[in-house]
Amino acid sequence: MDYFAQQLINGLVLGSIYGLIAIGYTMVYGIVGMINFAHGDIFMIGGFIALITFLILISMGLTAVPVILLVVLLVSMAITAVYGWAVERIAYRPLRHSFRLAPMLSAIGMSFVLSNFSQVTQGAQVKPIPPLITGGHSLYEKGDFVVRLSNVQIVVVITTVVLLAIFTWLVSRTRLGRDMRACEQDQTMAALLGVDVDRTISMTFVIGAALAAVAGIMYLLYYGLVDFYMGFVAGIKAFTAAVLGGIGSLPGAMLGGLAIGLIETFWSAYFSVEYKDVAAFSILIVVLIFMPTGLLGRPEVEKV
Amino acid sequence: MSAPSATPLLAIRGLRASYGKVEALKGVDLVIKPGEIVTLIGANGAGKSTLMMTIFGKPRARAGQIEFDGRDITGAATHDIARMRIAQSPEGRRIFPRMSVAENLQMGADATNSNDADRTVSLERVLTLFPRLKERMTQRGGTLSGGEQQMLAIGRALMSRPRLLMLDEPSLGLAPLIARQIFDAIRILNREDGLTVLVVEQNANHALRLAHRGYVMVNGLITLSGTGTELLARPEIRAAYLEGGRKT
Numbered sequence: 001m002d003y004f005a006q007q008l009i010n011g012l013v014l015g016s017i018y019g020l021i022a023i024g025y026t027m028v029y030g031i032v033g034m035i036n037f038a039h040g041d042i043f044m045i046g047g048f049i050a051l052i053t054f055l056i057l058i059s060m061g062l063t064a065v066p067v068i069l070l071v072v073l074l075v076s077m078a079i080t081a082v083y084g085w086a087v088e089r090i091a092y093r094p095l096r097h098s099f100r101l102a103p104m105l106s107a108i109g110m111s112f113v114l115s116n117f118s119q120v121t122q123g124a125q126v127k128p129i130p131p132l133i134t135g136g137h138s139l140y141e142k143g144d145f146v147v148r149l150s151n152v153q154i155v156v157v158i159t160t161v162v163l164l165a166i167f168t169w170l171v172s173r174t175r176l177g178r179d180m181r182a183c184e185q186d187q188t189m190a191a192l193l194g195v196d197v198d199r200t201i202s203m204t205f206v207i208g209a210a211l212a213a214v215a216g217i218m219y220l221l222y223y224g225l226v227d228f229y230m231g232f233v234a235g236i237k238a239f240t241a242a243v244l245g246g247i248g249s250l251p252g253a254m255l256g257g258l259a260i261g262l263i264e265t266f267w268s269a270y271f272s273v274e275y276k277d278v279a280a281f282s283i284l285i286v287v288l289i290f291m292p293t294g295l296l297g298r299p300e301v302e303k304v
Numbered sequence: 305m306s307a308p309s310a311t312p313l314l315a316i317r318g319l320r321a322s323y324g325k326v327e328a329l330k331g332v333d334l335v336i337k338p339g340e341i342v343t344l345i346g347a348n349g350a351g352k353s354t355l356m357m358t359i360f361g362k363p364r365a366r367a368g369q370i371e372f373d374g375r376d377i378t379g380a381a382t383h384d385i386a387r388m389r390i391a392q393s394p395e396g397r398r399i400f401p402r403m404s405v406a407e408n409l410q411m412g413a414d415a416t417n418s419n420d421a422d423r424t425v426s427l428e429r430v431l432t433l434f435p436r437l438k439e440r441m442t443q444r445g446g447t448l449s450g451g452e453q454q455m456l457a458i459g460r461a462l463m464s465r466p467r468l469l470m471l472d473e474p475s476l477g478l479a480p481l482i483a484r485q486i487f488d489a490i491r492i493l494n495r496e497d498g499l500t501v502l503v504v505e506q507n508a509n510h511a512l513r514l515a516h517r518g519y520v521m522v523n524g525l526i527t528l529s530g531t532g533t534e535l536l537a538r539p540e541i542r543a544a545y546l547e548g549g550r551k552t
Binding site: 175178179181182185186188189190191192193194195196197 | 360362381382383386387392394398400401402403407410411412414415416460464
Protein backbone atom coordinates (compact mmCIF):
# COMPACT_ATOMS: atom_id res chain seq x y z
CA MET A 1 0.00 0.00 0.00
CA ASP A 2 2.75 2.43 0.97
CA TYR A 3 4.71 1.43 -2.07
CA PHE A 4 1.59 2.01 -4.14
CA ALA A 5 1.10 5.49 -2.65
CA GLN A 6 4.70 6.38 -3.40
CA GLN A 7 4.34 5.25 -7.01
CA LEU A 8 1.10 7.17 -7.33
CA ILE A 9 2.90 10.37 -6.34
CA ASN A 10 5.76 9.69 -8.74
CA GLY A 11 3.33 8.86 -11.55
CA LEU A 12 1.29 12.00 -11.09
CA VAL A 13 4.40 14.17 -11.20
CA LEU A 14 5.67 12.54 -14.37
CA GLY A 15 2.15 12.73 -15.82
CA SER A 16 1.98 16.47 -15.16
CA ILE A 17 5.06 16.99 -17.29
CA TYR A 18 3.66 14.83 -20.12
CA GLY A 19 0.33 16.61 -19.88
CA LEU A 20 1.85 20.06 -20.24
CA ILE A 21 3.61 18.97 -23.43
CA ALA A 22 0.54 17.10 -24.71
CA ILE A 23 -1.54 20.29 -24.58
CA GLY A 24 0.72 21.81 -27.25
CA TYR A 25 0.20 18.83 -29.57
CA THR A 26 -3.53 18.77 -29.15
CA MET A 27 -4.00 22.54 -29.52
CA VAL A 28 -2.05 22.69 -32.75
CA TYR A 29 -3.83 19.63 -34.08
CA GLY A 30 -7.19 21.16 -33.24
CA ILE A 31 -6.52 24.41 -35.03
CA VAL A 32 -4.40 23.48 -38.06
CA GLY A 33 -4.98 19.74 -38.26
CA MET A 34 -1.32 18.78 -38.22
CA ILE A 35 0.91 16.98 -35.76
CA ASN A 36 3.68 19.36 -34.78
CA PHE A 37 6.50 16.83 -34.51
CA ALA A 38 8.92 19.57 -33.51
CA HIS A 39 6.97 20.18 -30.30
CA GLY A 40 9.04 17.69 -28.29
CA ASP A 41 12.14 19.61 -29.28
CA ILE A 42 10.50 22.86 -28.25
CA PHE A 43 10.19 21.23 -24.82
CA MET A 44 13.90 20.39 -24.95
CA ILE A 45 14.74 23.99 -25.93
CA GLY A 46 12.68 25.14 -22.95
CA GLY A 47 14.78 22.89 -20.70
CA PHE A 48 18.04 24.30 -22.07
CA ILE A 49 16.93 27.91 -21.75
CA ALA A 50 15.91 27.17 -18.17
CA LEU A 51 19.34 25.63 -17.52
CA ILE A 52 21.17 28.60 -18.98
CA THR A 53 19.02 31.07 -17.07
CA PHE A 54 19.66 29.14 -13.83
CA LEU A 55 23.38 29.24 -14.31
CA ILE A 56 23.36 32.93 -15.14
CA LEU A 57 21.24 33.77 -12.10
CA ILE A 58 23.38 31.63 -9.80
CA SER A 59 26.60 33.13 -11.15
CA MET A 60 25.10 36.54 -10.45
CA GLY A 61 24.99 35.47 -6.83
CA LEU A 62 21.24 35.08 -6.51
CA THR A 63 20.25 32.58 -3.85
CA ALA A 64 16.56 33.16 -3.13
CA VAL A 65 14.97 30.05 -4.61
CA PRO A 66 11.47 31.45 -5.25
CA VAL A 67 12.94 34.44 -7.10
CA ILE A 68 15.18 32.21 -9.19
CA LEU A 69 12.26 29.95 -10.03
CA LEU A 70 10.03 32.80 -11.05
CA VAL A 71 12.66 34.45 -13.24
CA VAL A 72 13.56 31.14 -14.86
CA LEU A 73 9.89 30.42 -15.50
CA LEU A 74 9.24 33.77 -17.14
CA VAL A 75 12.46 33.91 -19.17
CA SER A 76 12.21 30.40 -20.57
CA MET A 77 8.51 30.70 -21.31
CA ALA A 78 9.14 33.92 -23.22
CA ILE A 79 12.15 32.72 -25.21
CA THR A 80 10.69 29.30 -25.94
CA ALA A 81 7.49 30.99 -27.12
CA VAL A 82 9.58 32.87 -29.68
CA TYR A 83 10.95 29.53 -30.89
CA GLY A 84 7.42 28.15 -31.21
CA TRP A 85 6.31 31.21 -33.12
CA ALA A 86 9.33 31.04 -35.44
CA VAL A 87 8.84 27.34 -36.19
CA GLU A 88 5.28 27.98 -37.35
CA ARG A 89 6.29 31.05 -39.31
CA ILE A 90 9.25 29.45 -41.07
CA ALA A 91 8.24 25.84 -41.52
CA TYR A 92 4.44 25.56 -41.46
CA ARG A 93 2.75 28.72 -42.62
CA PRO A 94 4.23 28.72 -46.14
CA LEU A 95 2.95 25.14 -46.52
CA ARG A 96 -0.50 25.65 -45.09
CA HIS A 97 -2.26 25.37 -48.42
CA SER A 98 0.02 22.69 -49.75
CA PHE A 99 -0.76 18.96 -49.79
CA ARG A 100 -1.57 17.44 -46.42
CA LEU A 101 1.72 15.65 -45.80
CA ALA A 102 3.88 18.69 -46.52
CA PRO A 103 3.63 20.39 -43.11
CA MET A 104 4.17 17.04 -41.39
CA LEU A 105 7.39 16.39 -43.29
CA SER A 106 8.43 19.94 -42.56
CA ALA A 107 7.69 19.33 -38.86
CA ILE A 108 9.92 16.26 -38.78
CA GLY A 109 12.64 18.32 -40.43
CA MET A 110 12.19 21.09 -37.91
CA SER A 111 12.52 18.54 -35.12
CA PHE A 112 15.95 17.51 -36.44
CA VAL A 113 16.97 21.12 -36.92
CA LEU A 114 16.18 22.00 -33.32
CA SER A 115 17.84 18.98 -31.73
CA ASN A 116 20.93 19.28 -33.92
CA PHE A 117 21.09 22.98 -33.20
CA SER A 118 21.19 22.19 -29.48
CA GLN A 119 23.74 19.47 -30.00
CA VAL A 120 26.04 21.76 -31.94
CA THR A 121 25.71 24.80 -29.71
CA GLN A 122 25.43 23.08 -26.31
CA GLY A 123 27.34 19.87 -26.87
CA ALA A 124 26.17 16.30 -26.90
CA GLN A 125 26.80 15.47 -23.24
CA VAL A 126 24.12 15.37 -20.60
CA LYS A 127 24.02 18.67 -18.72
CA PRO A 128 23.38 18.25 -14.99
CA ILE A 129 22.54 20.96 -12.50
CA PRO A 130 22.88 20.75 -8.74
CA PRO A 131 19.47 20.22 -7.12
CA LEU A 132 17.88 23.59 -6.56
CA ILE A 133 14.94 22.50 -4.50
CA THR A 134 15.87 20.01 -1.81
CA GLY A 135 14.11 18.34 1.05
CA GLY A 136 10.63 16.97 1.33
CA HIS A 137 8.07 15.56 3.66
CA SER A 138 7.51 12.08 4.95
CA LEU A 139 3.85 11.37 4.56
CA TYR A 140 3.96 7.99 6.16
CA GLU A 141 6.53 5.82 7.82
CA LYS A 142 6.41 2.18 8.64
CA GLY A 143 9.55 0.39 9.65
CA ASP A 144 12.14 1.34 7.12
CA PHE A 145 9.66 2.21 4.41
CA VAL A 146 8.81 5.87 3.93
CA VAL A 147 6.32 7.49 1.57
CA ARG A 148 7.99 10.70 0.57
CA LEU A 149 6.67 13.77 -1.11
CA SER A 150 9.65 15.84 -2.10
CA ASN A 151 9.52 19.60 -2.40
CA VAL A 152 10.36 19.35 -6.10
CA GLN A 153 7.30 17.19 -6.59
CA ILE A 154 5.15 19.73 -4.78
CA VAL A 155 6.54 22.53 -6.94
CA VAL A 156 5.91 20.55 -10.15
CA VAL A 157 2.33 19.72 -9.26
CA ILE A 158 1.42 23.18 -7.97
CA THR A 159 2.96 24.93 -10.97
CA THR A 160 1.10 22.60 -13.30
CA VAL A 161 -2.23 23.17 -11.57
CA VAL A 162 -1.79 26.96 -11.52
CA LEU A 163 -0.78 27.10 -15.19
CA LEU A 164 -3.64 24.86 -16.22
CA ALA A 165 -6.06 27.11 -14.37
CA ILE A 166 -4.69 30.19 -16.17
CA PHE A 167 -4.71 28.35 -19.48
CA THR A 168 -8.30 27.11 -19.03
CA TRP A 169 -9.41 30.62 -18.20
CA LEU A 170 -7.61 31.93 -21.29
CA VAL A 171 -9.24 29.44 -23.63
CA SER A 172 -12.75 29.60 -22.21
CA ARG A 173 -13.12 33.22 -21.17
CA THR A 174 -10.93 35.56 -23.21
CA ARG A 175 -11.31 36.88 -26.71
CA LEU A 176 -8.11 35.16 -27.79
CA GLY A 177 -9.47 31.86 -26.49
CA ARG A 178 -12.74 32.35 -28.33
CA ASP A 179 -10.85 33.21 -31.50
CA MET A 180 -8.79 30.05 -31.11
CA ARG A 181 -11.88 27.90 -30.68
CA ALA A 182 -13.58 29.66 -33.59
CA CYS A 183 -10.58 28.96 -35.84
CA GLU A 184 -10.61 25.37 -34.69
CA GLN A 185 -14.27 24.97 -35.66
CA ASP A 186 -14.50 27.03 -38.87
CA GLN A 187 -11.59 29.18 -40.04
CA THR A 188 -13.48 30.77 -42.91
CA MET A 189 -16.33 31.86 -40.68
CA ALA A 190 -13.87 33.17 -38.09
CA ALA A 191 -12.27 35.34 -40.79
CA LEU A 192 -15.70 36.55 -41.91
CA LEU A 193 -16.22 37.78 -38.35
CA GLY A 194 -12.96 39.74 -38.35
CA VAL A 195 -10.68 37.19 -36.69
CA ASP A 196 -7.10 37.39 -37.94
CA VAL A 197 -6.65 33.66 -38.52
CA ASP A 198 -2.87 33.77 -39.10
CA ARG A 199 -2.32 35.69 -35.90
CA THR A 200 -4.55 33.32 -33.94
CA ILE A 201 -2.62 30.32 -35.25
CA SER A 202 0.65 32.01 -34.29
CA MET A 203 -0.68 32.59 -30.79
CA THR A 204 -1.61 28.92 -30.54
CA PHE A 205 2.00 27.96 -31.22
CA VAL A 206 3.23 30.60 -28.79
CA ILE A 207 1.01 29.34 -25.96
CA GLY A 208 1.81 25.69 -26.71
CA ALA A 209 5.53 26.46 -26.66
CA ALA A 210 5.25 28.39 -23.40
CA LEU A 211 3.57 25.41 -21.74
CA ALA A 212 6.23 23.09 -23.18
CA ALA A 213 8.85 25.40 -21.66
CA VAL A 214 7.22 24.97 -18.27
CA ALA A 215 7.39 21.21 -18.78
CA GLY A 216 11.07 21.62 -19.68
CA ILE A 217 11.73 23.49 -16.44
CA MET A 218 9.86 20.85 -14.44
CA TYR A 219 11.90 18.13 -16.10
CA LEU A 220 15.11 19.96 -15.31
CA LEU A 221 14.10 20.44 -11.67
CA TYR A 222 12.86 16.91 -11.26
CA TYR A 223 15.60 14.96 -12.99
CA GLY A 224 18.33 17.57 -12.57
CA LEU A 225 19.58 17.27 -16.14
CA VAL A 226 18.88 18.08 -19.75
CA ASP A 227 20.29 16.82 -23.02
CA PHE A 228 19.72 17.58 -26.67
CA TYR A 229 17.92 14.29 -27.25
CA MET A 230 15.34 14.49 -24.46
CA GLY A 231 12.72 16.07 -26.70
CA PHE A 232 12.38 12.97 -28.83
CA VAL A 233 11.21 10.43 -26.27
CA ALA A 234 9.27 12.92 -24.15
CA GLY A 235 7.68 14.29 -27.32
CA ILE A 236 6.51 10.87 -28.48
CA LYS A 237 5.17 10.07 -25.02
CA ALA A 238 3.29 13.37 -24.85
CA PHE A 239 1.96 12.85 -28.36
CA THR A 240 0.75 9.43 -27.24
CA ALA A 241 -0.87 11.10 -24.25
CA ALA A 242 -2.67 13.54 -26.55
CA VAL A 243 -3.97 10.70 -28.73
CA LEU A 244 -4.92 8.64 -25.69
CA GLY A 245 -6.90 11.55 -24.24
CA GLY A 246 -8.51 12.30 -27.58
CA ILE A 247 -6.52 14.49 -29.95
CA GLY A 248 -8.03 17.98 -30.11
CA SER A 249 -9.39 17.81 -26.55
CA LEU A 250 -7.59 19.99 -24.01
CA PRO A 251 -8.76 18.19 -20.85
CA GLY A 252 -8.06 14.98 -22.75
CA ALA A 253 -4.42 15.97 -23.20
CA MET A 254 -3.96 16.48 -19.49
CA LEU A 255 -5.82 13.28 -18.63
CA GLY A 256 -3.82 11.35 -21.22
CA GLY A 257 -0.60 12.79 -19.79
CA LEU A 258 -1.49 11.67 -16.29
CA ALA A 259 -2.52 8.25 -17.60
CA ILE A 260 0.77 7.73 -19.44
CA GLY A 261 2.73 8.96 -16.42
CA LEU A 262 0.91 6.57 -14.10
CA ILE A 263 1.10 3.57 -16.44
CA GLU A 264 4.80 4.06 -16.94
CA THR A 265 5.53 4.50 -13.25
CA PHE A 266 3.41 1.57 -12.07
CA TRP A 267 4.74 -0.72 -14.76
CA SER A 268 8.31 0.15 -13.79
CA ALA A 269 7.49 -0.34 -10.12
CA TYR A 270 5.67 -3.66 -10.30
CA PHE A 271 6.94 -5.31 -13.48
CA SER A 272 10.02 -4.14 -15.29
CA VAL A 273 11.62 -0.82 -16.03
CA GLU A 274 12.85 -2.07 -19.41
CA TYR A 275 9.32 -2.54 -20.70
CA LYS A 276 7.74 0.68 -19.40
CA ASP A 277 7.51 2.21 -22.88
CA VAL A 278 6.02 -0.99 -24.25
CA ALA A 279 3.38 -0.85 -21.53
CA ALA A 280 2.48 2.77 -22.27
CA PHE A 281 2.16 2.20 -25.99
CA SER A 282 0.29 -1.08 -25.55
CA ILE A 283 -2.35 0.66 -23.46
CA LEU A 284 -2.58 3.28 -26.18
CA ILE A 285 -3.24 0.60 -28.79
CA VAL A 286 -5.87 -1.11 -26.66
CA VAL A 287 -7.65 2.17 -25.94
CA LEU A 288 -7.65 3.16 -29.59
CA ILE A 289 -9.08 -0.20 -30.65
CA PHE A 290 -12.05 0.17 -28.32
CA MET A 291 -12.34 3.97 -28.26
CA PRO A 292 -10.97 5.26 -31.57
CA THR A 293 -11.47 8.91 -30.59
CA GLY A 294 -9.54 8.51 -27.34
CA LEU A 295 -10.78 8.94 -23.80
CA LEU A 296 -12.36 12.38 -24.18
CA GLY A 297 -12.35 12.81 -27.94
CA ARG A 298 -15.64 13.64 -29.53
CA PRO A 299 -17.24 11.56 -32.22
CA GLU A 300 -17.42 13.62 -35.41
CA VAL A 301 -21.18 14.05 -35.47
CA GLU A 302 -22.61 17.52 -35.76
CA LYS A 303 -25.99 18.73 -36.83
CA VAL A 304 -25.68 20.70 -40.06
CA MET B 305 -39.12 54.80 -48.52
CA SER B 306 -36.89 54.87 -51.58
CA ALA B 307 -33.25 55.20 -50.66
CA PRO B 308 -31.37 58.46 -51.11
CA SER B 309 -29.23 58.42 -54.23
CA ALA B 310 -26.06 59.21 -52.31
CA THR B 311 -22.72 57.61 -53.09
CA PRO B 312 -23.15 53.86 -53.20
CA LEU B 313 -22.25 51.94 -50.06
CA LEU B 314 -21.08 49.02 -52.14
CA ALA B 315 -20.05 49.30 -55.78
CA ILE B 316 -18.91 46.26 -57.74
CA ARG B 317 -17.52 46.67 -61.22
CA GLY B 318 -16.54 43.97 -63.71
CA LEU B 319 -15.93 41.43 -60.95
CA ARG B 320 -14.48 38.09 -62.01
CA ALA B 321 -13.68 35.19 -59.72
CA SER B 322 -13.16 31.48 -60.03
CA TYR B 323 -13.01 28.34 -57.95
CA GLY B 324 -10.10 26.40 -59.37
CA LYS B 325 -10.60 26.33 -63.13
CA VAL B 326 -14.32 27.05 -63.02
CA GLU B 327 -15.10 30.70 -63.58
CA ALA B 328 -17.99 31.48 -61.25
CA LEU B 329 -18.24 35.24 -61.77
CA LYS B 330 -17.76 36.54 -65.30
CA GLY B 331 -17.82 40.29 -64.90
CA VAL B 332 -20.46 41.30 -62.35
CA ASP B 333 -21.65 44.86 -61.83
CA LEU B 334 -23.76 45.63 -58.80
CA VAL B 335 -24.48 48.71 -56.71
CA ILE B 336 -26.03 49.04 -53.27
CA LYS B 337 -26.95 52.46 -51.95
CA PRO B 338 -27.12 53.25 -48.24
CA GLY B 339 -30.47 52.31 -46.71
CA GLU B 340 -31.48 49.95 -49.50
CA ILE B 341 -32.57 46.36 -49.42
CA VAL B 342 -31.17 44.77 -52.56
CA THR B 343 -31.85 41.22 -53.54
CA LEU B 344 -29.89 38.95 -55.79
CA ILE B 345 -31.90 36.11 -57.26
CA GLY B 346 -30.92 33.29 -59.53
CA ALA B 347 -30.87 29.55 -59.89
CA ASN B 348 -28.65 27.21 -57.95
CA GLY B 349 -25.04 27.57 -59.08
CA ALA B 350 -25.55 30.95 -60.72
CA GLY B 351 -22.73 32.41 -58.59
CA LYS B 352 -24.76 34.26 -55.95
CA SER B 353 -22.94 32.82 -52.95
CA THR B 354 -19.61 33.16 -54.73
CA LEU B 355 -20.32 36.85 -55.18
CA MET B 356 -20.91 37.26 -51.44
CA MET B 357 -17.75 35.42 -50.58
CA THR B 358 -15.70 37.28 -53.20
CA ILE B 359 -16.71 40.57 -51.57
CA PHE B 360 -14.84 39.16 -48.54
CA GLY B 361 -11.86 38.06 -50.61
CA LYS B 362 -12.65 34.32 -50.45
CA PRO B 363 -11.99 33.52 -53.28
CA ARG B 364 -9.96 36.55 -54.39
CA ALA B 365 -11.23 38.59 -57.31
CA ARG B 366 -9.31 37.86 -60.51
CA ALA B 367 -10.39 41.07 -62.14
CA GLY B 368 -12.65 44.01 -61.44
CA GLN B 369 -13.13 46.17 -58.42
CA ILE B 370 -15.07 46.17 -55.16
CA GLU B 371 -15.56 49.50 -53.43
CA PHE B 372 -17.08 49.87 -49.98
CA ASP B 373 -18.00 53.36 -48.91
CA GLY B 374 -15.66 54.83 -51.52
CA ARG B 375 -12.71 52.65 -50.46
CA ASP B 376 -11.23 49.98 -52.70
CA ILE B 377 -11.35 46.71 -50.78
CA THR B 378 -10.62 44.38 -53.68
CA GLY B 379 -7.35 42.95 -52.39
CA ALA B 380 -7.92 43.41 -48.67
CA ALA B 381 -7.64 40.57 -46.14
CA THR B 382 -10.92 38.91 -45.18
CA HIS B 383 -10.70 39.93 -41.53
CA ASP B 384 -9.94 43.54 -42.45
CA ILE B 385 -13.01 43.63 -44.68
CA ALA B 386 -15.10 42.24 -41.83
CA ARG B 387 -13.67 44.92 -39.53
CA MET B 388 -15.09 47.58 -41.85
CA ARG B 389 -18.42 46.30 -40.51
CA ILE B 390 -19.62 44.31 -43.45
CA ALA B 391 -21.38 41.32 -41.93
CA GLN B 392 -22.48 38.12 -43.52
CA SER B 393 -24.80 35.29 -42.67
CA PRO B 394 -23.23 32.87 -45.08
CA GLU B 395 -24.42 29.88 -47.04
CA GLY B 396 -24.92 26.95 -44.67
CA ARG B 397 -25.15 29.40 -41.71
CA ARG B 398 -21.79 28.28 -40.33
CA ILE B 399 -22.72 28.47 -36.66
CA PHE B 400 -19.83 27.46 -34.40
CA PRO B 401 -21.28 24.13 -33.31
CA ARG B 402 -19.28 23.69 -30.11
CA MET B 403 -19.82 27.20 -28.79
CA SER B 404 -22.85 28.32 -26.84
CA VAL B 405 -25.39 30.61 -28.47
CA ALA B 406 -24.10 33.42 -26.24
CA GLU B 407 -20.54 32.80 -27.42
CA ASN B 408 -21.60 32.69 -31.05
CA LEU B 409 -23.17 36.11 -30.61
CA GLN B 410 -20.09 37.33 -28.77
CA MET B 411 -17.94 36.21 -31.72
CA GLY B 412 -20.02 38.52 -33.91
CA ALA B 413 -19.31 41.45 -31.61
CA ASP B 414 -15.64 40.84 -30.79
CA ALA B 415 -13.98 42.52 -33.75
CA THR B 416 -16.07 45.65 -34.25
CA ASN B 417 -18.33 46.13 -31.26
CA SER B 418 -16.09 46.02 -28.22
CA ASN B 419 -17.74 48.81 -26.23
CA ASP B 420 -19.80 47.20 -23.44
CA ALA B 421 -22.72 49.58 -23.71
CA ASP B 422 -23.00 49.29 -27.50
CA ARG B 423 -22.77 45.53 -27.27
CA THR B 424 -25.60 45.39 -24.76
CA VAL B 425 -27.75 47.47 -27.11
CA SER B 426 -26.95 45.14 -30.02
CA LEU B 427 -27.74 42.09 -27.92
CA GLU B 428 -31.06 43.57 -26.80
CA ARG B 429 -31.91 44.24 -30.44
CA VAL B 430 -31.08 40.72 -31.54
CA LEU B 431 -33.05 39.15 -28.71
CA THR B 432 -36.07 41.37 -29.42
CA LEU B 433 -36.02 40.30 -33.05
CA PHE B 434 -35.44 36.65 -32.23
CA PRO B 435 -36.80 36.00 -28.72
CA ARG B 436 -36.29 32.29 -29.31
CA LEU B 437 -32.53 32.75 -28.94
CA LYS B 438 -32.98 34.06 -25.41
CA GLU B 439 -34.12 30.63 -24.22
CA ARG B 440 -31.15 29.01 -25.94
CA MET B 441 -28.31 31.23 -24.73
CA THR B 442 -26.37 28.51 -22.90
CA GLN B 443 -27.08 25.77 -25.44
CA ARG B 444 -24.45 24.72 -27.95
CA GLY B 445 -24.89 26.13 -31.45
CA GLY B 446 -24.78 22.66 -32.98
CA THR B 447 -27.86 21.55 -31.07
CA LEU B 448 -30.18 24.26 -32.46
CA SER B 449 -32.85 23.56 -35.05
CA GLY B 450 -32.40 24.87 -38.60
CA GLY B 451 -34.60 27.90 -38.01
CA GLU B 452 -32.86 28.74 -34.76
CA GLN B 453 -29.46 28.40 -36.43
CA GLN B 454 -30.61 30.82 -39.11
CA MET B 455 -31.72 33.28 -36.45
CA LEU B 456 -28.41 32.86 -34.69
CA ALA B 457 -26.45 33.41 -37.92
CA ILE B 458 -28.33 36.64 -38.59
CA GLY B 459 -28.08 37.64 -34.94
CA ARG B 460 -24.34 37.02 -34.94
CA ALA B 461 -23.99 39.22 -38.04
CA LEU B 462 -26.04 41.95 -36.37
CA MET B 463 -23.84 41.87 -33.27
CA SER B 464 -21.07 43.53 -35.29
CA ARG B 465 -23.17 46.70 -35.73
CA PRO B 466 -22.95 46.18 -39.49
CA ARG B 467 -23.12 48.97 -42.04
CA LEU B 468 -23.95 46.38 -44.68
CA LEU B 469 -25.66 43.11 -43.86
CA MET B 470 -25.44 40.30 -46.38
CA LEU B 471 -27.73 37.30 -46.03
CA ASP B 472 -27.32 34.15 -48.06
CA GLU B 473 -30.61 32.29 -48.47
CA PRO B 474 -32.07 33.18 -45.09
CA SER B 475 -35.24 31.19 -45.81
CA LEU B 476 -33.56 28.02 -47.06
CA GLY B 477 -35.01 24.90 -45.51
CA LEU B 478 -37.25 26.78 -43.09
CA ALA B 479 -40.93 26.31 -42.35
CA PRO B 480 -42.95 29.11 -44.02
CA LEU B 481 -43.86 30.66 -40.70
CA ILE B 482 -40.26 30.93 -39.60
CA ALA B 483 -39.19 32.17 -43.02
CA ARG B 484 -41.75 34.92 -42.67
CA GLN B 485 -40.43 35.85 -39.22
CA ILE B 486 -37.00 36.23 -40.72
CA PHE B 487 -38.17 38.37 -43.62
CA ASP B 488 -40.11 40.51 -41.16
CA ALA B 489 -36.99 40.96 -39.10
CA ILE B 490 -35.06 42.15 -42.17
CA ARG B 491 -37.82 44.62 -42.98
CA ILE B 492 -37.83 45.98 -39.42
CA LEU B 493 -34.04 46.35 -39.38
CA ASN B 494 -34.13 48.27 -42.62
CA ARG B 495 -37.02 50.50 -41.67
CA GLU B 496 -36.14 51.23 -38.05
CA ASP B 497 -32.37 51.06 -38.04
CA GLY B 498 -31.77 52.18 -41.62
CA LEU B 499 -29.69 49.06 -42.17
CA THR B 500 -28.49 48.37 -45.72
CA VAL B 501 -29.13 44.76 -46.70
CA LEU B 502 -28.16 42.46 -49.54
CA VAL B 503 -30.27 39.30 -49.64
CA VAL B 504 -29.42 36.36 -51.84
CA GLU B 505 -32.47 34.20 -52.43
CA GLN B 506 -33.89 31.40 -54.46
CA ASN B 507 -37.34 32.28 -53.22
CA ALA B 508 -37.69 35.12 -55.74
CA ASN B 509 -41.24 35.92 -54.81
CA HIS B 510 -40.47 36.68 -51.18
CA ALA B 511 -37.22 38.40 -51.97
CA LEU B 512 -38.57 40.74 -54.63
CA ARG B 513 -41.45 41.77 -52.40
CA LEU B 514 -39.00 42.57 -49.65
CA ALA B 515 -36.37 44.42 -51.66
CA HIS B 516 -36.22 47.91 -53.09
CA ARG B 517 -34.23 46.68 -56.02
CA GLY B 518 -33.22 43.33 -57.38
CA TYR B 519 -30.61 41.78 -59.62
CA VAL B 520 -31.01 38.53 -61.53
CA MET B 521 -27.94 36.39 -61.95
CA VAL B 522 -27.50 33.69 -64.57
CA ASN B 523 -24.28 31.73 -65.00
CA GLY B 524 -22.04 34.27 -63.33
CA LEU B 525 -23.51 37.31 -65.03
CA ILE B 526 -26.15 39.88 -64.06
CA THR B 527 -28.82 39.62 -66.75
CA LEU B 528 -31.53 41.88 -65.37
CA SER B 529 -32.00 44.50 -62.71
CA GLY B 530 -34.74 46.82 -61.57
CA THR B 531 -37.05 47.58 -58.69
CA GLY B 532 -38.72 44.68 -56.92
CA THR B 533 -42.11 45.36 -58.45
CA GLU B 534 -40.68 45.81 -61.95
CA LEU B 535 -38.92 42.48 -61.78
CA LEU B 536 -41.96 40.75 -60.32
CA ALA B 537 -43.97 41.93 -63.30
CA ARG B 538 -41.55 40.62 -65.93
CA PRO B 539 -42.90 37.52 -67.64
CA GLU B 540 -39.44 35.90 -67.95
CA ILE B 541 -38.90 36.26 -64.20
CA ARG B 542 -42.28 34.75 -63.48
CA ALA B 543 -41.51 31.89 -65.83
CA ALA B 544 -38.00 31.21 -64.58
CA TYR B 545 -38.21 31.83 -60.85
CA LEU B 546 -41.82 31.94 -59.78
CA GLU B 547 -43.21 28.96 -61.65
CA GLY B 548 -45.01 26.84 -59.12
CA GLY B 549 -44.14 29.30 -56.38
CA ARG B 550 -46.94 30.46 -54.17
CA LYS B 551 -48.20 33.88 -55.23
CA THR B 552 -49.61 35.10 -51.97
